[in-house]
Amino acid sequence: DQQVKQNSPSLSVQEGRISILNCDYTNSMFDYFLWYKKYPAEGPTFLISISSIKDKNEDGRFTVFLNKSAKHLSLHIVPSQPGDSAVYFCAATPANSGYALNFGKGTSLLVTP
Amino acid sequence: DARVTQTPRHKVTEMGQEVTMRCQPILGHNTVFWYRQTMMQGLELLAYFRNRAPLDDSGMPKDRFSAEMPDATLATLKIQPSEPRDSAVYFCASGPGQSTNEKLFFGSGTQLSVL
Numbered sequence: 542d543q544q545v546k547q548n549s550p551s552l553s554v555q556e557g558r559i560s561i562l563n564c565d566y567t568n569s570m571f572d573y574f575l576w577y578k579k580y581p582a583e584g585p586t587f588l589i590s591i592s593s594i595k596d597k598n599e600d601g602r603f604t605v606f607l608n609k610s611a612k613h614l615s616l617h618i619v620p621s622q623p624g625d626s627a628v629y630f631c632a633a634t635p636a637n638s639g640y641a642l643n644f645g646k647g648t649s650l651l652v653t654p
Numbered sequence: 655d656a657r658v659t660q661t662p663r664h665k666v667t668e669m670g671q672e673v674t675m676r677c678q679p680i681l682g683h684n685t686v687f688w689y690r691q692t693m694m695q696g697l698e699l700l701a702y703f704r705n706r707a708p709l710d711d712s713g714m715p716k717d718r719f720s721a722e723m724p725d726a727t728l729a730t731l732k733i734q735p736s737e738p739r740d741s742a743v744y745f746c747a748s749g750p751g752q753s754t755n756e757k758l759f760f761g762s763g764t765q766l767s768v769l
Contacts (some may be wrong), residue, residue, distance in 0.1 A: 547696075564760055575757060584658070584760030585697070630697060641687060641710065644694030644756060 544568045545633050547645035554652050558620040562648050564631030567612065571633040575642065576605060576616050579628045588629070589616070621652045656680045657690045659762035660746050668769050676729055677746030679682040685751035686729045687758060688714075688721055691743040698746075703729065704751055736768045 553606045554560045562576075572593040578587035591598040591605045591614065598605050604617045618625055628649045634643040658694070659678040667673055679686050687702040696719055700720040701711035711721060723729045743765050747758040 543696075577760075583763070584762050585692070586746075586760070587757040590757065632697075641699055641702050644689075644697035 542629070543633055543646070544571075545645040546641050547629075547631055547648050549648050550646070551649040551651070554621045554650065555651055556623055557620045557654050560616075560621045560625065560650055560652065562615075562616040562618075562629050562631075562650065563647055564614050565612055566614075566633050568633070568635065568643070570635035571643075573634050574605070574607060574614050575632045575634075576603075577630040577632060577644075579630060579647070585630055618650075621650075623652050623654055626650055626652050656759075658746055658748050658759050658761035660744075662762055662764060662768075663762065664765045666767045667736055667768065669737055670735040672732065672769075673736045673740075673766060673768075675731045675744050675746075675766070676703035677727065677731075677748075677761060679746070679748030681727070683750055684726075685749040685758075686723060687747040687749075688729070688749060689724055689745045689760075690732050691745060691763070697745070699723070700731070704713040733766075737764075738768045741766055741768050 542568050575590040576588040578588045579585040589600050589603050591603050591607050596607050608612045628647045630647045631645040661676045684705050688700040688723045689697045700713045703723050706723040720732045745760050745763045747760045749758045
């Protein structure tokens with residue numbers, strides 16, 4: 542049962558434009574959300590996170606928005622760069638879970654020059 | 655630069671053979687996780703440990719998979735006997751285990767192909 546869902550397997554964006562990656566979750570106990578980025582032949586690397594007490598967190602070109610009522614979060618990349626081309630995984634964890642992350646299936650982002 | 659180290663990077667084996675994957679977590683991290691990446695399921699949690707004690711292995715097929723932490727610097731994931739459907743990338747990750755709001759650090763993975 543997939544509790545974290547990324548319904549877009551792939552996304553293509555032109556360099557300089559905004560990339561918006563979406564993620565939905567079903568478990569209302571989730572209270573901490575993360576985005577990981579993965580290049581081919583490498584492990585996922587942490588990108589940005591947000592706690593359920595916030596609705597926005599920004600780090601440079603990356604912003605994560607959380608809508609708890611809709612159980613939805615999104616990652617915005619502005620401006621997109623070719624080096625951002627990678628697979629992006631959304632992850633979530635409930636409080637007192639032992640820190641195990643539940644991941645979505647990932648969205649493959651391609652940023653074209 | 656501290657990192658999670660996984661060996662081997664690639665493994666090709668025949669159905670029925672035993673496979674052992676190894677992981678060295680970041681020094682000082684007390685939580686260790688095994689994930690499997692497939693096209694169909696994305697990143698699935700197989701098992702995880704805190705202070706070397708197994709906390710949850712409900713994601714693993716119990717009849718053929720086993721995960722252990724012989725010591726704080728080594729985690730192992732074994733498959734015996736292996737089957738073609740086990741072909742995937744297996745990732746190990748570790749975390750400080752100090753708070754709920756923390757990130758995990760992943761190794762580069764073991765690409766397993768079972769023929």
